[in-house]
Amino acid sequence: MYELILLAPVQEVETLSEALDALDALSVSVEDADAHTPAEQALFGEPGMPPPKAGWERSRMVSLFATEALARDAASVLALQEFFAGCQLVAVQPVPEQDWVRLTQSQFTPVEITPDFWIVPTWHEPPAQAKQVIRLDPGLAFGTGTHPTTRMCLQWIAGQGAAGKPLGRVLDYGCGSGILAIGAAKFGALDIDAVDIDEAAVGTTRANAEANHARLQAGLPDKAVGTYQTVLANILATPLRVLAPLLCAHVEKGGNLVLAGILERQADELKAAYSPYCQLQVQQAQDGWILMTAQF
Structure with missing residues (x-):
């Protein structure tokens, strides 16, 4: 496998990506060409909102090709196009052989939820201090324990257990x-x-539950029937606002509602959305995200 590396101004990235796809590139990745330099530009967007900028002023584009001939042919074709005038060919080079499975696994290590409660990938041994362990591998579905929203929800669950609250x-x-x-x-x-x-998430949940010997029923939203002592929803602020009447209708009297996926600045709008049903409070904050709870 060979990679073709290009430098491109922001206005040509999309055109180049389409051209590389048409030239049989197996994949195309785009990154800040000035990363790890004083000129690096951080681009932070929010879910459901337009990006603050279309991209970096200078992008490094890396496309993969099955053979060196395909990569060099693509470079030759691109060099003849008018849109390539502000672009630059950096290299055509072989991709070094690597153990991609081991490389991917190395990025996921055990995650501490509390000192004795850990999320542990299947290829790791649990830490000696771990009394409760969830075995979980990265998959297509969101939720590996590394994100603050997931950690805070799990910490709330563990806190209920530690306090003897069913x-x-x-x-x-x-x-x-x-x-x-x-x-x-x-x-x-x-x-x-x-x-x-997402049916894929349902399948992932079933597989992970089986791997952890956890008894649960997984399905599409119509499988949620009646009321519950504990309702957990780690989604995002916009769907949480829309779902306010539905989620609250599922909480039994004396039960708990636990919401996550919310930025700190979104606390007031969530409180307003849920005010006809309950009094949401900020329970915890981590890295700009908050956990909100209410008791009915």
Whole structure:
């Protein structure tokens, strides 16, 4: 396998990407050409909002080709195009052989939720201090325990367990990988429904639950029936606002609603959306994200 490396101004990145695709590139990646220099530009966007900028002023584009001939032919064709005038060919070079499985696995290490509760990939041994462990591998669905929203939800679940407060019947709405539902099972919940609009997430949840010997029912959102002592929803602020009446209708009297996927600056709008049903409070904050809870 060979890679063709180009430098391109922001206005030509999309055109180049389309041209490389047409020239049989197996993949195309784009990164800041000035990364790790004083000229580096950080681009931070928010879910559901337009990006603040179209891209970096100078982009490094790396495209993969099956053979050297294909990569060099692509470079020759691109050099003749008018849109390539402001671009630059950096290199055509072989991709070094690597153990990609081991390389990928090395990026995921055990995640501490509490000192004795850990998320541990299957290829790692649990830490000696771990009393509760969720075995979870990265998959297509969101939720590996590394994101602050997931950690805060799991810390809340563990806190309930440590305080001797039963979770009762549990609903994990927008279950993703199933990590919150599995966490609830680890801390004593026996009747758990995990639902998601994505069928792939439902399948991932079932597989992860089986791997962790966690008993739960996973399905599409219509599988959430009746009321629950604990309702967990780690999604994003916009769908959480829309789902306010539905989620609150699923919480039984005396039960708990636990919401995550919310930025700190979105706290007031979530409080307003849920005010007809409950009084949401900020329970915890990590790295700009917050956990909000309410008791009914």
